[in-house]
Amino acid sequence: MKLIWIITKRELQSFFDSLIAYVMLIIFLGFSGFFTWLYGADVFLVGQASLQSFFGIAYWTLFFFIPAITMKLIAEEKKTGTIEWLLTKPVTDRQIVIGKFLATVLLIFIALIFTLPYIITLSKLGNLDQGGVLGGYLALILMSGAYAAIGIFASSITNNQIVAFLLALFIGLFFHIIFDVLANNFTGVIGDILNFLSLSVHFDGVSRGVIDTKDIIYFLSIIVGGLYLAEMSLVKRNIEN
């Protein structure tokens, strides 16, 4: 546990040292602020004291940002050779993967904390649905976890950051939209399965404040699955041939 935290701390530090964190925070807050308050289906157009429009925007911005954060996590270490050094230290492959995952989720968490003024503002404007707000944030965190796990997996199988980024987006796209589109074109069991695989269905459920165990299990399985695959691709050096 202590070792995981040491790794998490270093990764978080390196996000800030290498300016990735600042760029990500500014763009994320800029985008979501712009679309939540100023443009399109913003809060004033909807005319309700609801953060739904923010969650809808964050649903897309995070989808693009998370692969950009995770792409370097393992790919860069593979390229520079530090991963090899790291793996000769008394940490397991799993602790490394989990440490990096937690660092990513923490960075997203920090970004979300900066949106707290939205809540305060809205609660002054009208009667805010607290369940909806909590659910929305929980849904964003769970979704970030899922995409972070996918991103880390993509980063673990290549030493090229661009490849890792595109691969994470490609895999993410299936969960984000493709399964949903396909589900609409199928009926019966296949339709049900595709519907269950679609992340947007679960995201909508949780963000409305309806927290179902099925949704939680869905997100957790993507996280565990992604991290497990990432760990395997590190362990692979020893099982080949």
Added chain:
Amino acid sequence: MDIIVENVTKKFGPQKAVDDISFSVKTGEILGFLGPNGAGKTTMMKIITNYFSPNGGRVTVGGIPVADNPNEVKKHIGYLPENNPLYLEMPVLDYLEFCAGLLGVPKNQTGDRVRTMVRICGLNEEKHKKIGELSKGFRQRVGLAQAMIHNPEVLVMDEPTSGLDPNQIIEIRKLIRELGKEKTVILSTHILPEVEATCDRILIINKGKIVADGTSDTLRKQATGQEILHVKIEDGEPNAVFTALQNLPSVGLVDFTDRQLNRFEIQTRPGMSAKRDIFKMCMDKGWALTEMIPFETKLEDVFRNLTMN
């Protein structure tokens, strides 16, 4: 902590990078891995440091089999990998603290250890800079500092002096020599004088196999099998001296190097020394022995003999 390597094999696809290697290193010994590029030195080091697990065989460090308890063994090993990979975006001090934490240095000793390493490795003026801003020599020092931060009993260093200037090389060699008195040190290099200057024992590896194992002196002897002497004997007729030398029981082969000056090259019979016999012969015959130079085979020659075939 002793390191015992038994019948270790590591395959990459059909190719054996390390092929049934066995050796052991004792505490207080500095072992040098020597070998051409691609001989399996680095792979062997990665197996000892537990980056790779071998396809066959066993590595034991301080009595603990590496395969059974890798994390316990890793705590006692300091490793400086090839090309010295570092987190370039981190400041030196942060990096060393991170290493200390990772290697299980207790929190209250971390500051002390970091300061000690900064002093030993001469990093005081650079300690607040990011590693990426440092020159190659300083990065190498940071690499050495991280390898020793937890005061490990075993040090594994892959080309520790690469990229350093001659003064630094001498300093680092001195440091390694000192450390080697109480620790177990394995280093690899392809700079031959370096092995002679620092290592107690040399292991020459070629194509994944050990081709020679011993001190630099025994390796030279092994390579030639006999002593080579250059002598100059005056006051005698060249051919008479030649025959007399040839008739000595310990002398194997005599050759003129300079007939006018009565210079000879003598190869002794394997395992024998001819120095005393030659001296006595000259006394008996009344000749003057004016030069006797034991001729050493260079380690370069030994290396070439063993690895080029």
